[in-house]
Amino acid sequence: MSPSSVVLPVGPWTTLREFLLQRFPGVSEAAWVARFEKGEVLDESGVAVPANLPYAAGQRIHYYRSIEAEARIPFDEVVLFQDELLVVADKPHFLPVIPSGRYLQETLLVRLKRRLGLDSLSPIHRIDRETAGLVVFTVQPATRGRYQNLFLEKSIRKGYEAIAPWRPELELPLNHRSRLEENPERFMQMREVAGEPNAETRIERLEIHGKWARYGLNPITGRKHQLRAHCAALGIPIRNDQIYPVHLPENSDDFGQPLQLLAKHIAFADPISGEARRFASARALEWPVVARDAAP
Numbered sequence: 001m002s003p004s005s006v007v008l009p010v011g012p013w014t015t016l017r018e019f020l021l022q023r024f025p026g027v028s029e030a031a032w033v034a035r036f037e038k039g040e041v042l043d044e045s046g047v048a049v050p051a052n053l054p055y056a057a058g059q060r061i062h063y064y065r066s067i068e069a070e071a072r073i074p075f076d077e078v079v080l081f082q083d084e085l086l087v088v089a090d091k092p093h094f095l096p097v098i099p100s101g102r103y104l105q106e107t108l109l110v111r112l113k114r115r116l117g118l119d120s121l122s123p124i125h126r127i128d129r130e131t132a133g134l135v136v137f138t139v140q141p142a143t144r145g146r147y148q149n150l151f152l153e154k155s156i157r158k159g160y161e162a163i164a165p166w167r168p169e170l171e172l173p174l175n176h177r178s179r180l181e182e183n184p185e186r187f188m189q190m191r192e193v194a195g196e197p198n199a200e201t202r203i204e205r206l207e208i209h210g211k212w213a214r215y216g217l218n219p220i221t222g223r224k225h226q227l228r229a230h231c232a233a234l235g236i237p238i239r240n241d242q243i244y245p246v247h248l249p250e251n252s253d254d255f256g257q258p259l260q261l262l263a264k265h266i267a268f269a270d271p272i273s274g275e276a277r278r279f280a281s282a283r284a285l286e287w288p289v290v291a292r293d294a295a296p
Helices: 016-023 029-037 108-116 141-152 226-233
Strands: 004-007 041-043 060-063 078-082 086-091 132-138 157-165 174-182 190-193 199-209 212-219 261-269 276-280
Touching: 016 029, 029 041, 078 108, 086 108, 108 132, 132 141, 132 276, 157 226, 174 226, 190 226, 199 226, 212 226
Parallel strands: 132 261
Antiparallel strands: 004 060, 041 060, 078 086, 086 132, 157 212, 157 261, 174 190, 174 199, 199 212, 261 276
C-alpha cells in the first residue's frame, strides 16, 4: 500500500465524497464507501472523516488503500499517562506518529486508537519517525484547539537529548539561530540559508563519553528537522542520522542503529484543568560501543 494525501483545491464540490469520485475516476464509488466505513480517509490530524464531510478548499486529506499485511515495526510504545483530557505516549524509534507514506497501521496514532479504544484521539504535536520520546494526544475534540494553541503561544517547554561528536572547541551552552528552508536538491532535507533567522535552539553539554557527548537541546522555535539541521550545521551531527549531513536512500532503516535523538521532557500549564503538567520519557540514548567510538 502507498498512502497518499491531497490538498483540496478550490472547486464546485459540496462534500469530500463528490470531490474524490471526480478526482479519481478509476476508483469506484463502492470502493470509496468501503474506505470511509473502515476509517481509511483521514484529516491532517489523522482523524477519520465521514463521506459527507463538507468540502473545504485548502484542507489536507489522507487516503489509504487496504493491504493484506504491513510489516510490523518491532518496537512498542508505552502509555505514560492517561486521563479524560490527555494521553501521553513514549514513542520508540522508527514508529511514525500519524499515517503517512508507506505507514498506516504501524503508526503511534493507530496503535493507540486500537489499544485504548479512543477513536477521537489526536496528537497536539509530532516528532520525526526516527526520533524516540514523548508525544501528547488530546482525547476530546472540543479541547484540541486549546492545547494546540499552547505551541502557537510558545507556552510549552520541550527538552531533547542527543548523542553526537564531542567538539571541545564549541563554546557551550549557546543559542544557535539561523534561517532554515527546504533544500530543493535533497528531498526531506532542510538547510541553513542567509536571511532573517526563523529557527533557534538552545544547546548544552550534559555528559562526555570519549569522542562523543550527550547534549541537551531545547528548541525555542519549531521548524521542521530543526534540531537535526542545527546540530549538523555546528559540526556535531546526531549519531545515526540518515538525513544530516548526508541523506541516505529511502528504506535504508537499520533497526540496530536508531537515531540518537530523544524527546525527553515536556511541560506546560494545562489550559483546561489549570494543572502544571510535566512528563519525562523513560527511554535513554545509547553510547557507541568501543569498536564504533570514532566520531567524525
